[in-house]
Amino acid sequence: MTDAAIPVCASADLVDGGDGVRFPVGTRDGQTTAFVVRFQGLVRGYLNRCAHVGVELDWDPGKFFDRSGLYLMCATHGAIYAPESGRCAGGPCRGQGLRVVTVEERDGQVWFVPDPSTFAPPSVRPII
Ligand code: FES
Incomplete structure (x- = not known):
């Protein structure tokens, strides 16, 4: 287990x-916020910030994929990301x-792994 990983959600929460x-x-x-999604079986994590203007991507909380389920889409002007x-x-x-935000999946759980540029906010205590 990686030191200071923080639980995000159960593996089963990500389809x-x-x-x-x-x-x-x-x-x-x-x-700010980050997010995890599952794509082609693997969990991916990103900062929730569009490269265009810097706003959050999701059009409703957790709604990151476009209609096809093949791209992540920014709700503001429609930028799409692989x-x-x-x-x-x-x-x-x-x-x-x-x-990219470092995440891991193990033991039926998805974990956020902080690093020097993306870390746990003060209100969240890591599990060591
Ligand atoms: S802010 Fe995301 S596409 Fe413009």
């Missing part, structure tokens, strides 16, 4: 191409991507 789960994180710019990498796949993100 392939389905709703994601948001969770709070701290960054050098202050507290779920497996966070790279811009079309729209106003223009070659920029989502910031």
Whole structure:
């Protein structure tokens, strides 16, 4: 088990191409949210911040995928991102991507693994 990992949700909460789960994180710019989704069987984590303007992506909490279930989509102007990498796949993100947040899945649980740039906000205590 990785030191200081923080539980996000149960593995069963993430369906392939389905709703994601948001969770709070701290960054050098202050507290914000990140999210996890499942795509092609694997859990992916990103900062919930569009590369275009910097707003949250989801059009309703946890709604990150477009209708096809193949891309993550920003609700504001429709930028789309590849779920497996966070790279811009079309729209106003223009070659920029989502910031990856380190996550792990084990023992039926999804975990956020803090690092120096994306860490636990003060209100969340890591499990060591
Ligand atoms: S803010 Fe996301 S596409 Fe413009």
